[in-house]
Amino acid sequence: MMNCKEFSDLLDAFLDGELTEEQAEQMRRHAAECAECAALLALRRDLRALEDEVEVPDEFSASWREAVRAEATGSKRSPARAFRQSWMAAAAALVMIFGGALAMSRGKLPTVYRTAGSAKAPAAVAQTATTTDEAPAANESIAANEAPAVNEAPAPEQKAAENDAGAVLSLFASGSLSNVLYEDAEESEEIACEEAPMMDWAAESQEENAYMAAEAMEAAPAEARKAQREYAAAPVMSTALPTSEPTSAPTAQPTPEPTSAPTAQPTPEPTAVPAPVPEETDAPAPEEPSEAETAEGETLSWLFWLGLAVCVTGIAALAFLLIRHLKKGKA
Amino acid sequence: MEIRLLKRRQPAEEFEALAAREEKRVYAACYHMMGNREDAMDCAQETMLRAFRAFSSFRGDAAFGTWITRIAMNVCTDELRKRRDAVSLDAMREDTGYELRDESPGAYARLEQKERMRLLREGMALLPEDMRRMIVLRDIQGRSYEEIAGILELSLGTVKSRISRAREKLALILRKSSELFSDRSV
Numbered sequence: 001m002m003n004c005k006e007f008s009d010l011l012d013a014f015l016d017g018e019l020t021e022e023q024a025e026q027m028r029r030h031a032a033e034c035a036e037c038a039a040l041l042a043l044r045r046d047l048r049a050l051e052d053e054v055e056v057p058d059e060f061s062a063s064w065r066e067a068v069r070a071e072a073t074g075s076k077r078s079p080a081r082a083f084r085q086s087w088m089a090a091a092a093a094l095v096m097i098f099g100g101a102l103a104m105s106r107g108k109l110p111t112v113y114r115t116a117g118s119a120k121a122p123a124a125v126a127q128t129a130t131t132t133d134e135a136p137a138a139n140e141s142i143a144a145n146e147a148p149a150v151n152e153a154p155a156p157e158q159k160a161a162e163n164d165a166g167a168v169l170s171l172f173a174s175g176s177l178s179n180v181l182y183e184d185a186e187e188s189e190e191i192a193c194e195e196a197p198m199m200d201w202a203a204e205s206q207e208e209n210a211y212m213a214a215e216a217m218e219a220a221p222a223e224a225r226k227a228q229r230e231y232a233a234a235p236v237m238s239t240a241l242p243t244s245e246p247t248s249a250p251t252a253q254p255t256p257e258p259t260s261a262p263t264a265q266p267t268p269e270p271t272a273v274p275a276p277v278p279e280e281t282d283a284p285a286p287e288e289p290s291e292a293e294t295a296e297g298e299t300l301s302w303l304f305w306l307g308l309a310v311c312v313t314g315i316a317a318l319a320f321l322l323i324r325h326l327k328k329g330k331a
Numbered sequence: 332m333e334i335r336l337l338k339r340r341q342p343a344e345e346f347e348a349l350a351a352r353e354e355k356r357v358y359a360a361c362y363h364m365m366g367n368r369e370d371a372m373d374c375a376q377e378t379m380l381r382a383f384r385a386f387s388s389f390r391g392d393a394a395f396g397t398w399i400t401r402i403a404m405n406v407c408t409d410e411l412r413k414r415r416d417a418v419s420l421d422a423m424r425e426d427t428g429y430e431l432r433d434e435s436p437g438a439y440a441r442l443e444q445k446e447r448m449r450l451l452r453e454g455m456a457l458l459p460e461d462m463r464r465m466i467v468l469r470d471i472q473g474r475s476y477e478e479i480a481g482i483l484e485l486s487l488g489t490v491k492s493r494i495s496r497a498r499e500k501l502a503l504i505l506r507k508s509s510e511l512f513s514d515r516s517v
Binding site (some may be wrong): 042044047064072 | 348354355375376379382383384440452471473501502505
């Protein structure tokens with residue numbers, strides 16, 4: 001006679017059909033007499049039936065195969081894609097580095113020269129050109145060399161210059177015109193010679209500025225120097241002008257015509273350098289308001305730090321890409 | 332040798348050939364673990380993808396069926412764990428508030444098979460995930476103790492004891508639900 005323990009131990013074999021016919025008959029007889037073992041047998045049979053009632057959906061059979069094939073295709077393409085992406089990332093990092101460096105160099109410029117120059121320079125030149133007779137004569141000699149730049153100058157700036165005529169007078173009154181001239185010289189030097197902005201604009205004294213402007217001219221391209229020679233009379237002329245009329249000095253700027261003076265102003269040419277230098281001696285620079293310096297200094301400092309952050313980020317990204325590339329190479 | 336060369340040349344095709352043989356068992360294991368068709372599809376699909384991604388590391392130390400079933404169990408466990416974090420089913424399971432009378436141990440066997448199957452599915456869902464895994468592999472899919480030990484990477488003794496505990500737990504759940512069902516029927 002089979003007991004419950006024996007029944008439980010042989011149950012798996014019974015369900016798998018591995019028992020002898022005699023053992024199987026004993027199992028059936030025990031289940032008929034024992035309700036608990038009958039329940040256990042029913043439970044185990046039902047559990048086996050759960051497996052039989054499962055049907056694999058057709059969409060699963062199709063979908064996993066598609067997914068595997070897509071995965072296989074994607075993994076084949078990934079190395080080339082990763083290669084392209086890494087080169088694009090490296091290029092982006094380089095752009096960040098150079099952009100950051102440029103922003104840093106711009107951010108290091110002195111505040112004083114930026115204050116009035118950026119907004120008022122065209123207007124100032126326009127005003128001075130219209131108030132002096134010598135200006136056209138002096139500027140015509142430059143016009144031949146500067147013709148393309150003058151023609152390309154945008155017309156809206158002329159209007160802006162006319163509108164700002166009143167503002168220019170106040171600029172002169174406050175002594176800011178010298179800053180305008182410095183701004184012109186700064187821009188022309190920046191274009192003509194890359195060393196000039198970084199090393200020259202820290203100078204404070206007017207003599208130093210004149211000396212550095214001359215250096216910038218030397219570093220300028222040959223074409224610019226040719227124009228400079230033709231325009232050599234400009235400093236002399238401007239120094240000959242009475243100091244009580246500082247408006248004559250800006251006319252020595254590369255302005256072919258009085259009306260087109262502002263248009264020539266934004267085109268930085270080395271020829272514009274000598275004009276502001278002698279004029280600077282006459283301009284009442286020491287009277288510049290310190291408030292303007294402070295305000296602009298904050299902006300420039302922000303630009304510098306932004307450039308530094310971008311530059312450092314770009315270097316870090318480039319280093320990361322390089323390390324990853326080296327690691328992959330080793331692998 | 333030929334199979335190895337084929338595997339090296341066309342891993343996707345070789346994987347498909349092997350996985351197709353286990354397709355039904357993988358899906359069924361996921362179905363029993365998850366309890367419904369949609370979740371079973373998702374888990375089985377994830378199992379196939381994970382298996383394919385790891386196929387290069389499969390060296391044939393274990394049978395492919397054992398290897399891919401282990402992946403399926405892991406996928407289901409991960410999914411169930413996520414859901415358990417969202418809603419604590421364990422707390423719901425513990426607080427049934429029902430005392431087993433133990434007067435009618437064979438109540439389950441006396442029910443109609445249709446009702447038994449329904450109660451069984453519900454009982455499986457109430458079973459803790461680690462115990463459900465044991466019941467699925469041993470009692471539903473009929474895998475040997477040795478194979479289960481290989482799938483779950485456990486010792487044979489641990490597998491036997493865990494299966495035994497899982498069966499007791501399931502029997503207890505079903506006895507409770509059967510008595511409740513019998514009481515409602517009467």
